[in-house]
Amino acid sequence: MSKSSSIIQYGLLGLIVAAAFILMFNASLKESATMDELAHIPSGYGYVKYLDYRLNPEHPPLIKALAAFPLLFQKLNFPVQNRYWQKDVNGQWAVGAQFLYESGNNADEIIQWSRLGPMLLTLLLAIFIYIWSKELIGRWWAFLPTFLFVFSPTVLAHGHYVTTDIGAALGIFIALYYFIKFLFKNSRRNLILAGLAFGVAQLMKFSAVLLIPFFVFLLTVFYISKVYHDWNETAPKARLKRFSFRAVRYVKNLFLIFLIGYLLVYAAYFVFTINYPIEKQKSDTEFILSSFSVEQLAEINVWMSGNKILRPFAEYLLGVLMVAQRSGGGNTGYFMGEVSASGWWYYFPAVFILKEPLPSLILIGLALLLSIWQILKSKSYKLKAVINYLGLHFAEFSMISFVVFYWAYSIKSPLNIGIRHILPTIPFIYILIASAFKKWINSGATVIKSLLVAVLIIWYVGETIFVAPNYLSYFNEIGGGTKNGYQYVVDSNYDWGQDLKRLKDWTDKNLPAGRQIAVDYFGGGNPKYYLGDKVEYWQSAKGNPKYEGIDWFAISINNLQGALGQLHPGQSRNPEDEYGWLKEFRNPYQPDAKAGTSIFIYKL
Structure with missing residues (x-):
């Protein structure tokens, strides 16, 4: 590769990464804390400032600690003398509310500084996607999955929040990358890198525990393929000894990878529990x-x-x-007009179809059809062809297997609270798309096929730019667009509390002086902090605010759908919590205004 070509290549990668950072940073400035950030930010601060892990034990520390690191250089008041810290068991929500909004700190500054860490990890994942894709499909085709990733509305949304989802995607990606590298080159360096990457994944999110059975599966398939390949070249009397020793070596190396990974886990938890009595x-x-x-x-x-x-x-x-x-x-949530805590098996496939940009779905569909056609045409389903495929495309096989495995696990789980839970599969899906299209375009009629891909990419970017900065609430045309996505699903797919600052902007412009607005809010923000005396906290059971002299009412769509959705059999809800007075007054889905996309505002 020439020097000029290298400059262009890395310059383009730099521009793509910089564009992603600008889009995420701009969105972050306009948004209030999401629900999970209310717990994650103070927890991380407790880890790095006080080396105490008493908050938020249900998530590993790495993302939270990285997010809180910039806060060490600020003069902040943290409620260590409060009973929620001293006496409560995992008092994460109360400590979070006090730390951000009730201790004299600047909540917005804390939130923005904390989000820098997750944003940088998102960019690091984009770079790793390019690196692995470059090794598999070439330096120019590697831009396709990288581009799809950084301009994905889902990635731009969750890539700038202090949550564990983007960390899980990064950790799992690098763990699989270095594991595959070690399988093909058993050096000590690759063994250590594979172990450290596995440990990093475990420190990002607990779903990375699934890498243990998955690595066992991959190693088994790799071993079988190698035995099949070497069988005829090995003397019959030497087979047992050779392949037994190989199996022992593989098992030993896998054990060492897990050992190195968990030593890193131990080290991290050791540091963050030093001052935890x-x-x-x-x-x-x-x-x-x-x-x-x-x-x-x-x-x-x-x-x-x-x-x-x-x-x-x-x-x-x-x-x-x-x-x-x-x-x-499970978790009680709204989906397709129904409220349930038992989940829906079709939740993730349906939400993916509704939220993934339509041009991306077209690319995925075409790539799938092209791959099936190629298999049938070349008869790649025969054993010898499968073994040859594994020898030449084991990384691709690993990605396909992980997507199927992780999706199967997610579909089986009743915990249906957001597309973010399948975020670790997105980078692999985009790489597989690029691989399929490279083969297709190189097979002939290159100009026409390239134009088709170019049109889809332009459309894809247009979707992202058009919805900016409301990436969290993005829904494609199948889902009725961003304005109507709440009809299908809410929570972290649409309303996670991100629009409270926009509600403040609306009240500053529209609420008459001396008047109040009743607010039923869902999220990690604090209405009193942003709106002051203008706000009155409200719930359905309190009745129509107009009878209390309040002419305006605002409600998070997540709360509204939870109150109005049809109950799944076995699910219960207090009739007083169903906003009957609002339904009698008007159609709840026709507000007078909206703050952002997720807070509905009514003139009473």
Whole structure:
């Protein structure tokens, strides 16, 4: 590659990454804290400032700690003397509210500084996508998956929030990347990198635990393919010895990767539990796991938490068990006109079809059809062809397998709260798209096919620019567009509390002096902090605010859909919480105004 070509290549990558940062930063400036940020930001600050892990144990520390690192250089008041910190078990929400809004701090500055870490991790993932894609499909085709990733509304939305989802995507991506590199080149350097990347993934999000069975699966397939390839070249009497030794070596190396990874996990948890009193850690663990379904596991965890050597692992294990319990229990939410806590098996496929930009869906559909046609045409489903494919395209096979595996796990889980939970599969889907289209375009009629892809890419970017900065609420044309997406699903797909600052802007312009607005808000913001005396907290059971002399009412669409949606069999709701007075007064879905996309405003 010439020097000028290299300059163009990395210059273009730099421009793409810079554009993504500008789009995320601009969106962040306009948004209030989302629901999960209310817990994650103070938790991270507790880790890096006080080396204390008493808040938010159900998520690993790395994202939160990185987000809170810039806060160390500010003079902030943190409520360490408050009972929510001192006495409560995981008082994350109360501590978050006090830290951000009730301690004399500048909440917006804290939120913006905290979001820098996740944004940088998003950009790092984009660079890794380019690096791996370049190795697989070439330096120019590598721009296609990188471009799709950085201009994805879902990525731009969740890439700038202090949550674990973009971290999970990065951790899993680099873990798989270095694991595959080690399989093909068993050097000590690659072993250490694979182990460290695996450990980083575990410190990002607990769903990365799924890498353990997935790596076992990949290693098994890799071993079988190598045995098949070398079978005829090995003397019959030497086969048992050769392939047995190989199996032992593979198992030993996998064990070392896991060991290195969990040593990194131990080190991180060791640092962040230094000042977490061991007595409180044990009592907190015992309380949190008091209703855990597998009593023996809970007892082991409680015992470990009281051991000075094992307690870092105990805190990690506590998070794993909490996530397992929550995933199995589901979360009450609204989807397709229904309210349920038991989940829907078709939730993720449906939400993906509604929220992924239409040109991207077309690219995915065409890539899938092209791949199926190629398999049928070349008869690649025969055993010998499969083995040859694994030898030449094992990385591609790994990506396909992970997408299927992770989607199957997500579909089975009743925890249906957002498309963000399948974010770790998005980079792999985009790389697979690029690989399929490279083969198709190179097969002939290059100009026409390239024009088709170019049109779809321009359309894709247009979708993103048009919806900016409301990336979280983006819905494609199938979902009725961003304005109507709430009809299908809400929560972190549409309304996560991001529009409270826009409600403030609306009241500053439209609310008469001395008048109040009743607010039923969902999210990590604080209406009193932004609106002051203009706001009166409200709920359905309090009736029509007009009878209290309040002429305006605002409600988060997540709360409204939870009140109006049809109940799933077995689901209950107090009739007083169904906003009957609003339905009698007018059509709730025809507000007089909106703050952003997610807060509906009514003149009473």
